[in-house]
Amino acid sequence: MSRIQEVTPLNGEPDDEPCELCGLCCKILGDGIAPTDTNLLRWMEDGRTDILRHFTAFLEDGRRVRCSELIPSDLGGMIFAELRDPGTGELVTSCPFLRRTGRRRYICSIHTTKPEMCINYQPWIFGETYFNRCKALDKSRPGSWAGHSRKNPE
Numbered sequence: 001m002s003r004i005q006e007v008t009p010l011n012g013e014p015d016d017e018p019c020e021l022c023g024l025c026c027k028i029l030g031d032g033i034a035p036t037d038t039n040l041l042r043w044m045e046d047g048r049t050d051i052l053r054h055f056t057a058f059l060e061d062g063r064r065v066r067c068s069e070l071i072p073s074d075l076g077g078m079i080f081a082e083l084r085d086p087g088t089g090e091l092v093t094s095c096p097f098l099r100r101t102g103r104r105r106y107i108c109s110i111h112t113t114k115p116e117m118c119i120n121y122q123p124w125i126f127g128e129t130y131f132n133r134c135k136a137l138d139k140s141r142p143g144s145w146a147g148h149s150r151k152n153p154e
Contacts, residue, residue, distance in 0.1 A: 018136040020136050021101075021105050021106055022105070022106065022134070023100070024134055025121065025123060026094075026106065026108065027094055027098065029121075030094050030097075031094055031095065032082075032083075033082075033083050033095060033115055033117060033118065034082060034115070035055060035081055035116075035117075036115065036116050037075045037078065039115045039116060040055070040057075040067055041072055043067075043113070044070070044071075045072075048113065049068040051097075052068035052070075053066060053086040054083055054084070054086055054096050055067040055082065055084065056083075056084040058080055058081070059074065059077045059078055060077045060078075060079060061077060066084075066086070083095070095108075097110045123136070
């Protein structure tokens with residue numbers, strides 16, 4: 001039996017996102033994942049050291065501690081947590097949880113327990129323009145060129 005708990009969208013509605021699983025947003029923004037105290041506590045309670053080991057916490061007392069070594073009472077003194085390479089402690093250049101499943105298809109290996117910032121990130125709603133290759137974003141823009149077929153121009 002899996003220790004992963006299903007995470008529902010924060011608005012409580014079914015997940016009907018138009019994401020095409022291209023991995024683009026995770027490739028571009030994945031190195032900046034910052035879990036909340038709630039995320040860290042959930043992973044601690046679930047024994048998810050496989051996730052926690054990828055994050056380092058910076059504490060009010062000046063210490064830098066790998067999140068897999070924290071205890072729940074440490075969270076009150078945490079300033080922030082960021083992704084770090086578990087082997088070297090260096091900053092990462094991409095999300096370590098992004099997995100390629102096909103030529104142009106990616107999935108999140110921690111999808112059911114991913115951080116809130118990932119759950120809430122929806123470029124097709126926010127209209128972010130720096131994802132000019134995002135098919136889901138193109139589909140959500142009325143009059144977008146990406147939505148037109150070359151065979152059947154309108």
